Amino acid sequence: MTVRALRAMATAVTAGALLAGTAACSAPSEGDTASGAGDTLVVGIAQEPDTLNPLLGYGKDGNSKVFDGLLRHDADMELRPALAAELPEVGNGGRTYTYTLREGVTFSDGTPFDAEDVVFTYETILDEKTNNPSKGELDALADVTAEDDHTVVFELKYPYAAFAERTVLPIVSKEAFEGQDVNAGSHNTEPVGTGPYVLTGWSKGEKLVFEANPDYWGGAPKVRKLTMAIIKDDDIRATRLRSGELDAAILPPVLADTFAKDGREAGKRVIRAKTADFRAVTLPTANPVTGDRAVRRALDIAVDREAIVKSVLNGAGRAAYGPVPTDSPWFAKGTERRHDPERAKEILDEAGWKPGQDGVRRKDGRRAAFTLWYPSGDRLRQEHALAYAADAKKIGIDITVESGTWEVIEPRMEDDAVLSGGGSPADPDFDLYSLLHSSLALDGFNNMAAYDNPAVDRALEEGRRAGDRDDRAEAYATVQRELAENPGYTFLTHVDHVYVMDDAWEDITTQVEPHDHGFGTGPWWNVEDWRPKR
Incomplete structure (x- = not known):
């Protein structure tokens, strides 16, 4: 039995590895600016790795x-x-x-x-x-x-x-x-590998520079020099792309659309990639408001996901009802949640959360209020957070939206909500387990909501250990049904990744992408195979 046969049982799209670690931005220094020459490439990305050690x-x-x-x-x-x-x-x-x-x-x-x-x-x-x-x-x-x-x-x-x-x-x-x-x-920052590129410089918070490996077993890449410029602010990344300092960048759909209107005439192309990349709000179980199952259930149907896809993503994405995308063969049909703010109000009423004079609900003297954090400079998460807070306000829940670095956010995750992201397009186990299993509660960026559901734990173990494709599908369907009844997160969207780049290379393709859209993913996932246009 080969892995081809195995993949017939395990073909997947899923959700996983939450990102942390981002840095200040600065322009590529002299000698690393975009050239459009075909043998160099300067890419603007938002995240910087903590290490290059596998x-x-x-x-x-x-x-x-x-x-x-x-x-x-x-x-x-x-x-x-x-x-x-x-x-x-x-x-x-x-x-x-x-x-x-x-x-x-x-x-x-x-x-x-x-x-x-x-x-x-x-x-x-x-x-x-x-x-x-x-x-x-x-x-x-x-x-x-x-x-x-x-x-x-x-x-x-x-x-x-x-x-x-x-x-x-x-x-x-x-x-x-x-x-x-x-x-x-030293190999955390000075790696020795067999890959198509060799790291030749790393200025923390600014850029990483790679040179083609002339002895690569797959053949020396024609893109000789690859620079990854760390620019966490979306607007600054767009400005530097427009000015010619970058050859390519990932941008939120709204910013990318400003290039799309006349992109070809300006020598630019806009590329959209399907992903397993979700945006979700963590609902910490330790918080007396978000720890209430009724509050979580109400928020889950109060949010207008389709409106977020339309207004925040400009249509570049899909509504999310859990980590598994709705177009995945692993998605459990019937677990979609209808936007129903009136039913959300009823759920809160039944649970004893009654409207106060200021319009915010209260129960046992406690206001239905909590803080929602998003990483500063991330416009997409900011707009998701604001839309979510606006929908919550309509049912009497007061959400204060705050921004900060991951260093500020991480210590607050036990009590405060976070506009999180994740997704890995390989197998449901890859993200579901780390996102939901109670044994990983607040273990770094795993299970950020400290979600604890014994039925989900059992199903995750079954899905991981079962050899039969149908048995695995039923286990992961159980997980998704449990999330619909007892959500530990409010899943909002699966986000298409949108890139703008100079139209100077051939053989540009995309994969179904994970949450991490920096070094290994994007149109440059196979940059070692690119050829300059003649």
Whole structure:
């Protein structure tokens, strides 16, 4: 049984890895400005990674540019060989995955790649001393061994249908890491990988500069120099794109539409990518207002999702009723929630939340009021938060919208709501588990609402462990039905990612994208394959 057969049971779009870590913005310095020459590319992105170390979670969903995984995704999100020479052989009832490795591959420091590097990577991630917040994603892995220099065998604790999707995880050099503290060593900022690009400079809060790897096993990229400019403010990113300081950038739909009207004439093109990227409001269980199930249920049907898609996203997205997009084969039809503010008022009335003289409801002397945070500079989240607060006001709930850095927001997540985001287009387990399982409550940016629902926990475990596609589908349908009855979040939209870029390259495509739309995703997901237009 190959992974192709397995994917027939596990094809997916889902939701996951919440982003933190953003930095101040500044223009690319002299020598790194956009040129439009075809062999250089300057991209404006909003988030900066904390680390470039895969052992700490960097690049776990693929497309890391500096590294390769055993497998990779193509434009249709189908798994293809990368450092593996072919797709894995799956045996022992789905408990054994055997990978034959590509020969003749070297790391950027010239050392050869072999099976021991794969074993070292996975064993180190699972080591309890390694500070990788995503190590739970490899819960199914019991053992990994090198049969010889070019053969690796993974033994699983249980048949985990999504395991092959986990092997897009980047592989590091054992030799480069030996003798270093993996949590604080130099390879967090000076990576050694097998990928198409090599990091040549990192000015924190400003930019990362990559040069083409001339010895890349897939062939040297024709885009010779790639600069990722860290510009967290959407408006500033648009201004610098318009001025020619950037070749490309991700923008909110409203800003991108200002380029769309005459984009071709200006040498620009606007590209929209479908995603699993959701926006949702966390409803902390520790807060006496949002911890009330009646309040959560009322908010869930008081919000006008379609209006947000139309007014905030300019139609570039879809209404969201949970982490799983409505066009995913894993979506549980019938769990859509109708916009019904009158029923929302009835729910609050029945639960004892009565309107006060100021129009804000009260129960046992407590006002139905709470604070909702969004990361400063993120216009899209700001507009989602304001629209949500406006709908809540109509049913007597007072929401104060505040902005701040993630450093300000994170300590407040236990008590205050957050306009959050997530999404991973691979398998439902990838985001549902980290987003909802009670064991991960407030574990970093996992389960930010501290949602605790035993029925959901059981279904998540069943979905993770079941080998049969239908059994998994029923488990994840149970999760979605439970969320409709007992929401821990108000899911608002799934957001299309919109990019504006110079119309100077061929072979531009997009994938179904995750929440993280910086380095590895965007039209430049396969920049190593681009060709300049003649």
